[in-house]
Amino acid sequence: MPLTKTDFITLNEAKDPQASRLLFAIPKKGRLYEHCQKLLAGADIQYHRKNRLDIALSTNQHVSLVFLPASDIPKFVGEGIVDLGITGQDMVAESGADVDEVMELGFGKCDLCVQVPIASGITDVKDLVGKRIVTSFEHLVTKYVAQLDADANKTRKQPVKTAVSFVSGSVEAACALGLADAIVDLVESGETMRAAGLTPIHTLLSSQAVLIANKKAPHPELTAKITRRIRGVILAARYVYCNYNVARAKLAEAIKITPGRKAPTVSPLENDQWVAISVMVAKDKVAEIMDQLEAIGATDILVFSITNCRA
Numbered sequence: 094m095p096l097t098k099t100d101f102i103t104l105n106e107a108k109d110p111q112a113s114r115l116l117f118a119i120p121k122k123g124r125l126y127e128h129c130q131k132l133l134a135g136a137d138i139q140y141h142r143k144n145r146l147d148i149a150l151s152t153n154q155h156v157s158l159v160f161l162p163a164s165d166i167p168k169f170v171g172e173g174i175v176d177l178g179i180t181g182q183d184m185v186a187e188s189g190a191d192v193d194e195v196m197e198l199g200f201g202k203c204d205l206c207v208q209v210p211i212a213s214g215i216t217d218v219k220d221l222v223g224k225r226i227v228t229s230f231e232h233l234v235t236k237y238v239a240q241l242d243a244d245a246n247k248t249r250k251q252p253v254k255t256a257v258s259f260v261s262g263s264v265e266a267a268c269a270l271g272l273a274d275a276i277v278d279l280v281e282s283g284e285t286m287r288a289a290g291l292t293p294i295h296t297l298l299s300s301q302a303v304l305i306a307n308k309k310a311p312h313p314e315l316t317a318k319i320t321r322r323i324r325g326v327i328l329a330a331r332y333v334y335c336n337y338n339v340a341r342a343k344l345a346e347a348i349k350i351t352p353g354r355k356a357p358t359v360s361p362l363e364n365d366q367w368v369a370i371s372v373m374v375a376k377d378k379v380a381e382i383m384d385q386l387e388a389i390g391a392t393d394i395l396v397f398s399i400t401n402c403r404a
C-alpha cells in the first residue's frame with residue numbers, strides 16, 4: 094500500500110519536531126534511477142537508505158527522499174503528497190497531473206511512437222482507425238485515437254471505433270502475439286522496436302526527465318536551493334572548461350570560435366604577442382572547437398571536465 098501524507102508527517106515529526114521536511118520523490122528503479130542518484134550526489138543531498146525502506150531522511154538537508162514508481166510521481170506531486178519529484182515528461186502527460194515543470198534534466202530522452210509491424214505495410218495512422226492498439230499509455234492514446242476516430246467518422250456512414258488496450262510492460266510483443274495491429278511505446282535507440290519487427294509511423298510526444306514541483310508546495314526557499322543545485326549539476330554535465338594560448342593577432346577569431354556563456358576570460362602572458370584564454374565550451378562540440386582553434390594556430394589547448402558550477 095502506498096504511504097499516505099499522514100505517514101510522512103508522522104515520520105517527519107518524529108524525526109524533526111521543529112518543522113516538516115521537504116518531500117522529494119525519486120524513481121525507485123528503472124531507467125531514471127541511476128541518473129537521479131548522480132544528481133542527488135552532485136547536489137550534495139546526502140542520505141542513508143535502509144534496506145527495503147522507500148523513505149530516506151537526508152543527513153545534511155531538511156529533505157526526505159521518497160522512492161516511488163516513476164509513473165506515480167506526477168500524481169503524488171500534483172496532489173501535494175510530496176513537494177518535488179523527478180520523472181519523465183511522458184509520465185506527467187499520461188497522468189494528467191497539474192504540476193509545475195521546473196526544469197528539463199537532459200537524460201531519459203525518448204519518443205512515444207505509434208509502431209506497426211513492418212510486414213503490415215501501414216504507413217499512415219489513419220489506416221489504424223477501427224483496428225486494435227496496445228499500449229502502457231492508455232490515457233494519452235485513448236485521447237489521440239478519439240481524435241483520429243472523430244476525423245475518420247466525419248466521412249463514414251457507419252461510425253468506427255479504434256480499440257485501445259492497456260498492458261503494463263513488454264508492449265512490443267503485442268503485435269506478434271496477435272493482440273494488436275499497432276502499439277504505442279517508447280523508443281530511444283530503436284533496438285526493441287526493430288527486434289520486434291516494428292516500424293514507427295507517428296510520434297505522439299518527445300520526452301526527457303524533468304524536475305516537477307507541487308504548485309503550492311511549502312518550503313519555497315529550500316525548493317529554490319535544491320533547484321539551483323540541480324541546475325548547477327546539469328550545466329556542469331553539458332560543458333567542459335577549455336584553456337588555450339593564442340597569438341594576440343588572432344584574438345578576435347579565437348573569441349568567435351569560443352565566445353563562452355558570457356565572454357571568455359582573456360589573460361596576458363609574459364610574451365605580450367600571446368594571450369591565454371579560459372572558457373566554458375559545450376561538451377558535444379568540443380572536438381570540433383579544438384580543430385578550429387588548432388587551425389588558427391592556438392597551442393596548449395587543454396580541456397577539463399567540470400564537476401559542478403553555478404552560472
Ligand SMILES: Nc1ncnc2c1ncn2[C@@H]1O[C@H](COP(=O)(O)OP(=O)(O)OP(=O)(O)O)[C@@H](O)[C@H]1O
Binds near residue numbers: 281301
Ligand atoms: N529506452 C528508454 N530510453 C530513455 N528513457 C526511457 C526509456 N524507457 C523509458 N524511459 C524514461 O524513463 C521513464 C521510466 O521508465 P522505466 O522503463 O524505467 O519505468 P519503470 O521504472 O519500469 O516504471 P514503472 O515501474 O513506474 O512502470 C519513462 O517514463 C521514460 O520517461
Ligand SMILES: O=P(O)(O)OC[C@H]1O[C@H](OP(=O)(O)OP(=O)(O)O)[C@H](O)[C@@H]1O
Binds near residue numbers: 262265282283286
Ligand atoms: O528504443 P530502445 O532503446 O530499445 O528503448 C525502448 C524500450 O525501453 C523501454 O522499455 P524498458 O527496456 O525500460 O523495459 P520495459 O519494457 O520493461 O518497460 C520502452 O518501453 C521500450 O521497450
